[in-house]
Every structure is written in C-alpha cells, then in structure tokens.
Amino acid sequence: ARPKVGYFYTGKSENQEIFDKVKEIKVGEIKSIPVVVDEKTSVYDSIVSMFLNDVGTIFVISGGYLTGVVSRKDFIKSCIGGTDINKVPVGIIMTRMPNIVLAFEDETVLDAAKKIIEHEVDSxxxxxxxxxxxxxxxxxxxxxxxxxxxxxxxxxxxx
Amino acid sequence: ARPKVGYFYTGKSENQEIFDKVKEIKVGEIKSIPVVVDEKTSVYDSIVSMFLNDVGTIFVISGGYLTGVVSRKDFIKSCIGGTDINKVPVGIIMTRMPNIVLAFEDETVLDAAKKIIEHEVDSxxxxxxxxxxxxxxxxxxxxxxxxxxxxxxxxxxxx
Known part of the structure; x- marks a missing residue:
C-alpha cells in the first residue's frame, strides 16, 4: 500500500520522485507493437490490416526496411479520390521516406510527444x-x- | 524566470505543487473547439469538414443538440462499403446517442482520459x-x- 502522506525524511516527496522519473521515461518503455505491410500490399488489404489491428497508422516496408507511413487520413483521401483500392498498392498513397518523423527506443517520451504535436501526426x-x-x-x-x-x-x- | 531549485521553505517542492495541480486540471481548461455538422449533411461534405478543420472526430447535431459522432474509422468503412458518399447523410453512418461517451467541463482531464482509453475513442x-x-x-x-x-x-x- 502506498503511504498517504507524500513526505519522506529526506525532504523529497513521493510525488517529486515520480515526477522526476516521468521526465526520464524512454520511448522503449511504453512502446506498442508496430503494424507493418509491404509496399506492394493493396490499399484495400492495408485498410483491412489497419482495422484488424485497430491502429491509426500503418508502417510500410520494402526489403525489411521502412519506406513509408499511411494514416487514416491518407486512406480517406484515396477513397474519395476514386483510387481503385483493390489494385493500387499502398506504396502509391503513402508518405515516403525521408519525409517521415522517426522515434528511437532510447529517446524520452517527452521528446517523442513533442515530435507528434509539432508534425501533427498520431504516431x-x-x-x-x-x-x-x-x-x-x-x-x-x-x-x-x-x-x-x-x-x-x-x-x-x-x- | 522559474527557480532552478525545486524546494521552498514550506518543504513543499515546486514539482509537487505542479503535480498536485495536474490531478485537478479540468476538461474545460484544455478543451478545443468542436467541429459540428447537421445530421442531414452528406458523408462527403462531412469528410471535407473533417479535413478543413483537421480533426479526427466530428460531432453530429439535430435541432442544435448532439445526436451522433463520426470518426475517421466510420468514414473509411463507409467508403470501402460502397456508400454513395455524395447522397447518404452522415446521420446514417454515425454512432448514435445514447451510445456516445460524453465529457463535462468540470470533470478532471484524468477522468476524461480514462474514458477515452476505456472506450477506445480518439476524442x-x-x-x-x-x-x-x-x-x-x-x-x-x-x-x-x-x-x-x-x-x-x-x-x-x-x-
């Protein structure tokens, strides 16, 4: 059970210790599993993969390496734009490297959060x-x- | 300028004070402007409204009161489902009251955050x-x- 009173003899409060730790939390500590499709996957199959995994963003790879990112917004645009989603590969509608904002396991969540807000992306x-x-x-x-x-x-x- | 050292004479640290305040922050203090369309608006026009305002969720009203919510997921589903998005009104594809999770200005951000995670919605x-x-x-x-x-x-x- 957590003590109700937040002060220890050291003068450092429990809250402060937690707060100091929050600033140091690394991306790797709270990460999720990525949802990945190959560049050649159709837009339709990529949408299915997005729904099955219930994510807002899918990462696109070729030869095992990141080449692009597709978001729900990209899918909506391609749908209303009249794309033949069964034939067109996701590689055509994705945002392509190097225009992708990346995160690394050992950077802080704070830095990743700043990138998310600054670049207006969901993940x-x-x-x-x-x-x-x-x-x-x-x-x-x-x-x-x-x-x-x-x-x-x-x-x-x-x- | 903020003092670099976090301790005041009261023994209460600057961080702790901030932390205590964070728990009390109300939804009304950090809210954004809602994007609202009438139930009779076409799916297409609702999508346009979503893009123009760059939001992930649109609130649907009738007679001035909330009747539903549409998300990017709903739009993608209706697109790939072959809905005639120029003719079908958004009221047909939205999630309808009372199946909508609500927030109130005077509840804490913490409580709203819990609702968002628990019900798996974006806003x-x-x-x-x-x-x-x-x-x-x-x-x-x-x-x-x-x-x-x-x-x-x-x-x-x-x-």
Whole structure:
C-alpha cells in the first residue's frame, strides 16, 4: 500500500520522485507493437490490416526496411479520390521516406510527444538504424502514439 | 524566470505543487473547439469538414443538440462499403446517442482520459445538459482529444 502522506525524511516527496522519473521515461518503455505491410500490399488489404489491428497508422516496408507511413487520413483521401483500392498498392498513397518523423527506443517520451504535436501526426515508428554501404536504413521495431502517451498520463496522474 | 531549485521553505517542492495541480486540471481548461455538422449533411461534405478543420472526430447535431459522432474509422468503412458518399447523410453512418461517451467541463482531464482509453475513442464531445419536458438533451460546447492530453503531458513534463 502506498503511504498517504507524500513526505519522506529526506525532504523529497513521493510525488517529486515520480515526477522526476516521468521526465526520464524512454520511448522503449511504453512502446506498442508496430503494424507493418509491404509496399506492394493493396490499399484495400492495408485498410483491412489497419482495422484488424485497430491502429491509426500503418508502417510500410520494402526489403525489411521502412519506406513509408499511411494514416487514416491518407486512406480517406484515396477513397474519395476514386483510387481503385483493390489494385493500387499502398506504396502509391503513402508518405515516403525521408519525409517521415522517426522515434528511437532510447529517446524520452517527452521528446517523442513533442515530435507528434509539432508534425501533427498520431504516431511515430520506433526504428533501429542500420548502415549498409554507407546508406542509412531503418528497421521498424515499435510504435509510439498519442494513445501510449494518454495511458502514461493516466498512470502518472492516477496516484 | 522559474527557480532552478525545486524546494521552498514550506518543504513543499515546486514539482509537487505542479503535480498536485495536474490531478485537478479540468476538461474545460484544455478543451478545443468542436467541429459540428447537421445530421442531414452528406458523408462527403462531412469528410471535407473533417479535413478543413483537421480533426479526427466530428460531432453530429439535430435541432442544435448532439445526436451522433463520426470518426475517421466510420468514414473509411463507409467508403470501402460502397456508400454513395455524395447522397447518404452522415446521420446514417454515425454512432448514435445514447451510445456516445460524453465529457463535462468540470470533470478532471484524468477522468476524461480514462474514458477515452476505456472506450477506445480518439476524442469526446464536451457537453452541457438541458432538460426539456423531462428528457435530457446535450449541447456540444467543446471537445477533448488525445491531442489535448499529449499537449498537457508535454506542458507538465517539460519543466
């Protein structure tokens, strides 16, 4: 059971300790599993994958590495734009590298949250960088979204 | 300028005071403007309204009172389901009252955040209740979303 009184003999309050820790929480500690499709997947199948996994953003790969991101907004645009969603591959409608905002496991949730707000996206792919013949490639190992941050807000506030 | 050292003579730390306040922050303090359409608006025009205002959820009213909610997910479903989005009114595809989770200005952000996570939605309409001839009606006066909560997380952590 958590003590009701927040002060310890050290003069450091329980809340303060929690608060100090919150600033240090890393993306890797609250990440979710990423939903990934290949560039050649049809828009329709990508939408199905989005619904089955109940996510707002899907990461697109080619040869195992991140090449793009598609959001619900992209899907709506392509639907109302008259795209043949059964034939067109997701690679055509996605936002393509290098125009993707990335997150890394060891950066703070605070920094990731700032990127999410600044770039007006719902989630970020968490990636690992690999350098092959002098060129950068990114492997998708997770995702961090406004949902993860809202959950964290509840966790830190609900004490 | 904010003092660098977090302790005051009272023994209460600056962080603790902020933390105590965070728990008390009310929905009304961080709310956004709601995007509202009438039930008779076409699905297409509702989508346009969603894009113009860059929101993920639109609130639907009839006679000035809340009757439903439509999300990006609903729009994608109706698109791939072959709905004639120019003819069908948004009232047909929306989630209808009373199956809508509501928020009130004077409840805490923590409680609203819990509703958002529990019911797996992106945002909640902030409403004012009116009773007319013994029946409850709700006027939409704002919205609170995962974006508002992510912004609040940045504000409280980034100090």
């Amino acid at each position: 970020l792919p968490i990636v690992e960088k690999e350098i092959i013949k002098g060129k950068e490639y990114f492997r998708v190992i997770g995702r961090i979204s406004k949902t993860n941050i809202t959950r964290l807000f509840i966790e830190i506030t609900n004490i | 909640l309409p902030i409403v004012e209740k009116e009773i007319i001839k013994g029946k409850e009606y709700f006027r939409v006066i704002g919205r609170i979303s995962k974006t508002n909560i992510t912004r609040l997380f940045i504000e409280i952590t980034n100090i």
